[in-house]
Amino acid sequence: MEICSPKDAVSILIAEDSKTQAAILRHLLESAGYLVTVASNGREAFELIQKNPPTIVLTDVMMPEMNGYELCRTIKDDPTTRDIPVILVTQLFDPTDVIEGLACGADNFIIKPYEPDYLLDRVAVILSNNTLDSDVCVGVGDETGIPVFFNGKNHIITSNSRKILNVLLSTYEIAIYKNNELLEAKEKVAVINYQLSEANVELLKSNSNLKNEILERNRIEQALFQSNKKLSLLSSITRHDMKNTMMALLSYNELARMDNPAKEFQDYLTKESEILSRLSAQIEFTRLYEELGVKGAIWIDLFDLLNKVILSFSSVTISLESDIRLYEIFVDPLVEKVFYNLLDNAIRHGEKVTTILISAKEMNENLEISISDDGIGVPDEDKEMIFSRGYGKNTGLGLFLVREILSITNILITECGIPGKGALFVLKVPSVHYRKSHAL
Numbered sequence: 001m002e003i004c005s006p007k008d009a010v011s012i013l014i015a016e017d018s019k020t021q022a023a024i025l026r027h028l029l030e031s032a033g034y035l036v037t038v039a040s041n042g043r044e045a046f047e048l049i050q051k052n053p054p055t056i057v058l059t060d061v062m063m064p065e066m067n068g069y070e071l072c073r074t075i076k077d078d079p080t081t082r083d084i085p086v087i088l089v090t091q092l093f094d095p096t097d098v099i100e101g102l103a104c105g106a107d108n109f110i111i112k113p114y115e116p117d118y119l120l121d122r123v124a125v126i127l128s129n130n131t132l133d134s135d136v137c138v139g140v141g142d143e144t145g146i147p148v149f150f151n152g153k154n155h156i157i158t159s160n161s162r163k164i165l166n167v168l169l170s171t172y173e174i175a176i177y178k179n180n181e182l183l184e185a186k187e188k189v190a191v192i193n194y195q196l197s198e199a200n201v202e203l204l205k206s207n208s209n210l211k212n213e214i215l216e217r218n219r220i221e222q223a224l225f226q227s228n229k230k231l232s233l234l235s236s237i238t239r240h241d242m243k244n245t246m247m248a249l250l251s252y253n254e255l256a257r258m259d260n261p262a263k264e265f266q267d268y269l270t271k272e273s274e275i276l277s278r279l280s281a282q283i284e285f286t287r288l289y290e291e292l293g294v295k296g297a298i299w300i301d302l303f304d305l306l307n308k309v310i311l312s313f314s315s316v317t318i319s320l321e322s323d324i325r326l327y328e329i330f331v332d333p334l335v336e337k338v339f340y341n342l343l344d345n346a347i348r349h350g351e352k353v354t355t356i357l358i359s360a361k362e363m364n365e366n367l368e369i370s371i372s373d374d375g376i377g378v379p380d381e382d383k384e385m386i387f388s389r390g391y392g393k394n395t396g397l398g399l400f401l402v403r404e405i406l407s408i409t410n411i412l413i414t415e416c417g418i419p420g421k422g423a424l425f426v427l428k429v430p431s432v433h434y435r436k437s438h439a440l
Contacts, residue, residue: 350375
């Protein structure tokens with residue numbers, strides 16, 4: 001029986017339970033000019049073969065109903081189909097696979113994953129060998145089986161010599177191909193190992209440099225710490241001595257005012273007392289400024305903070321809107337000085353302040369805390385100058401200190417009230433530095 005025929009008349013049956021793999025195979029073979037039929041399992045494939053025998057069968061090994069070995073054996077045991085070449089397509093490849101393939105009469109193997117050209121070449125080889133001589137067309141049942149014991153199991157090899165040779169040659173070809181892949185992989189691994197070795201050398205150098213930098217930084221930080229500690233101690237001692245001197249000067253000033261009632265002299269003593277008080281405030285400011293950022297920012301409940309601060313002011317009505325209760329802010333612990341100075345500034349400079357309102361609202365990813373009063377307000381030309389150091393009627397340090405404390409956690413403060421209708425200070429707290437109060 002002659003199976004082979006011109007390519008445009010060659011029909012190939014694919015037995016594959018994976019729809020994706022079947023579609024890929026079908027497209028590949030049809031693109032090469034073959035007529036293709038697909039079955040989803042071995043049993044369905046054999047039914048199709050009985051109805052319309054194909055030129056060649058490509059079958060997956062692992063399938064439901066009937067696996068590839070069983071399908072191949074069934075094809076070779078049937079006198080009407082035994083001459084159809086069968087190629088086993090499998091992901092597995094060890095000696096047992098070869099024995100199983102020979103035992104069931106398979107004509108060749110194709111190993112997944114495969115290159116398209118390799119698969120088409122296998123099909124072409126099988127079709128060509130099928131016409132060489134009549135020996136190829138002998139079925140499984142026409143030869144005496146050769147018993148083979150392998151891997152703890154008996155196998156009966158009934159394939160003829162040419163089939164065995166084809167399978168062995170295919171196996172050898174695959175072994176060479178896999179060996180070449182392995183050699184290429186080894187070369188790539190060697191290159192990667194060399195690159196890793198070079199990278200490790202560079203990494204060791206970088207680690208060594210980094211270690212030295214860390215040691216140097218630690219040494220510098222330790223030196224700075226010791227210097228700051230000494231400066232802090234010196235500042236503390238200096239402030240203590242200056243405060244004692246100031247107290248002595250204020251005492252002598254008071255005695256002079258008591259001993260000399262002359263008006264002209266009393267005016268001088270009053271001015272002297274004011275200057276001494278301002279110097280005392282400036283000394284206190286240096287203490288507060290030295291503490292900026294030292295303790296680290298913390299989360300503070302806004303409502304509790306403001307309630308504590310407003311206890312110091314009884315001459316005006318200070319109201320807190322309900323939204324104040326909703327928030328906590330991330331600020332330097334000196335924030336109490338911020339709100340104290342803002343309220344004190346409003347009362348002292350607003351001249352006619354009777355009420356102060358404090359509110360909070362979320363706007364443009366910020367929390368805006370507003371402090372408004374009903375005083376005389378701030379002239380437009382002074383709205384930015386009031387935050388400068390030394391600007392103002394008294395020490396000129398209050399609002400400067402306020403801005404410095406708030407800037408530690410990137411909180412902005414501006415004055416945007418209407419002159420003649422009252423001052424309005426707005427604190428803009430970034431989204432990362434406020435949250436809803438845990439007390440709610």
